[in-house]
Amino acid sequence: MSSEYSLSHLSDPDLLSNLSALVARERAATAELLAHIAEVDARRLFRDAAYPSMFAYCVGELHLSEDAAYKHITTARASRRFPMLYDAIADGRLHLSAVLLLAVHLTSESIAELVAAAAHKSKLEIERLLAERFPLPDVLASIRVLPSGVTESGPLAVLPALAELAPEPVGPGELAPGRVEADELAPGRVAAWQPAWPAPRASASSQTHEQNRATRAKVWPLSTRRFALRVTIGEVTHGKLRYAQELLSHQSISGDVAAVLDRALTVLIAQLEKRKFAETSRPRPGAAPAEGHGRYVPAEVRRAVWRRDGGQCTFVGESGRRCEARELLEFDHVDEVARGGRATVDRVRLRCRAHNQLEAERTFGAEFMNDKREEARRRADERRVPAPGAGVTREPPSMIVCAP
Numbered sequence: 130m131s132s133e134y135s136l137s138h139l140s141d142p143d144l145l146s147n148l149s150a151l152v153a154r155e156r157a158a159t160a161e162l163l164a165h166i167a168e169v170d171a172r173r174l175f176r177d178a179a180y181p182s183m184f185a186y187c188v189g190e191l192h193l194s195e196d197a198a199y200k201h202i203t204t205a206r207a208s209r210r211f212p213m214l215y216d217a218i219a220d221g222r223l224h225l226s227a228v229l230l231l232a233v234h235l236t237s238e239s240i241a242e243l244v245a246a247a248a249h250k251s252k253l254e255i256e257r258l259l260a261e262r263f264p265l266p267d268v269l270a271s272i273r274v275l276p277s278g279v280t281e282s283g284p285l286a287v288l289p290a291l292a293e294l295a296p297e298p299v300g301p302g303e304l305a306p307g308r309v310e311a312d313e314l315a316p317g318r319v320a321a322w323q324p325a326w327p328a329p330r331a332s333a334s335s336q337t338h339e340q341n342r343a344t345r346a347k348v349w350p351l352s353t354r355r356f357a358l359r360v361t362i363g364e365v366t367h368g369k370l371r372y373a374q375e376l377l378s379h380q381s382i383s384g385d386v387a388a389v390l391d392r393a394l395t396v397l398i399a400q401l402e403k404r405k406f407a408e409t410s411r412p413r414p415g416a417a418p419a420e421g422h423g424r425y426v427p428a429e430v431r432r433a434v435w436r437r438d439g440g441q442c443t444f445v446g447e448s449g450r451r452c453e454a455r456e457l458l459e460f461d462h463v464d465e466v467a468r469g470g471r472a473t474v475d476r477v478r479l480r481c482r483a484h485n486q487l488e489a490e491r492t493f494g495a496e497f498m499n500d501k502r503e504e505a506r507r508r509a510d511e512r513r514v515p516a517p518g519a520g521v522t523r524e525p526p527s528m529i530v531c532a533p
């Protein structure tokens with residue numbers, strides 16, 4: 130232990146005053162840190178460093194923990210919108226958890242009053258304050274009921290009416306696991322991390338948090354190659370699982386939920402690959418190399434590009450780091466289509482959305498691309514249908530890929 134950490138020589142008053150000074154210094158540093166995160170985020174510099182998102186950059190490059198990255202990015206974005214938060218953090222009126230709680234409620238009209246009301250309050254006190262001001266409806270008992278664990282043997286219970294096999298409504302506690310409201314913060318896998326939830330208490334808000342905690346899927350490693358998965362499923366899904374087990378009852382895996390899940394995912398992945406990446410079990414033998422026209426990328430080209438690039442973004446930063454994104458991948462024309470780019474295997478590559486956009490900005494200029502995106506967004510709003518990104522090849526959506 131170096132001498133600076135040995136404090137036994139300090140008097141009690143000196144020790145306390147040093148501690149206060151350190152806390153003040155840390156708050157000032159935190160506000161400054163947030164300002165830097167917000168600026169890097171706004172300039173999207175994580176892309177140049179070969180990361181697909183600010184979250185990935187904070188975890189991979191800055192080595193923040195997942196929950197610290199989430200907390201800092203969320204509070205940095207809020208502070209960039211409302212710069213008075215920087216001051217409130219720097220002078221100790223608000224801690225980061227307070228800003229995190231307030232963030233979704235802040236408007237330019239309410240911010241001064243809300244910051245004043247939350248000043249120097251604990252997280253629990255702020256939760257109460259928010260529950261009073263922004264009350265949530267009681268959580269219905271019917272969606273509070275958690276199905277008991279799937280039993281692995283025994284006769285099938287009565288299946289829920291299979292006619293009701295419709296997608297279930299997504300409640301507040303059932304946001305896609307591992308994502309933060311479809312933001313780019315989370316790595317996009319089943320949640321491998323969880324924000325620290327507040328302690329249980331008897332308000333509507335706490336019920337929501339508890340509901341979240343109860344329903345959020347979580348994966349955690351048990352040993353080198355084994356993982357535990359905890360997931361809450363609805364009655365319909367439970368019925369499907371039991372029905373699948375019944376259909377498999379003549380096979381040895383029937384009672385093994387993990388094996389049934391693996392079988393189901395294998396089928397799902399094959400189906401998604403077929404649909405979204407034009408995978409087929411039998412490519413046309415001896416077919417001449419295909420070439421698309423305009424943005425169209427023929428199935429054979431997609432298949433070859435997907436295999437060659439290993440289902441991973443091909444962007445390489447100046448440091449030589451290759452982007453590790455395997456989700457939201459797009460088929461990117463090496464030569465922009467608008468400038469005569471051809472859709473042949475050697476002129477198409479996989480890029481994550483962030484790096485596809487970065488490339489387009491480098492080619493056409495960031496301002497031009499922003500204008501184009503704005504224009505596309507406006508048109509989409511008018512038509513109420515998704516608009517293709519102008520100048521950007523947008524291809525299949527998210528896809529989870531197993532390691533080869």
Ligand SMILES: [Zn+2]
Pocket residue numbers: 179180181442443444452453454480481482483484
């Ligand atoms: Zn990428």
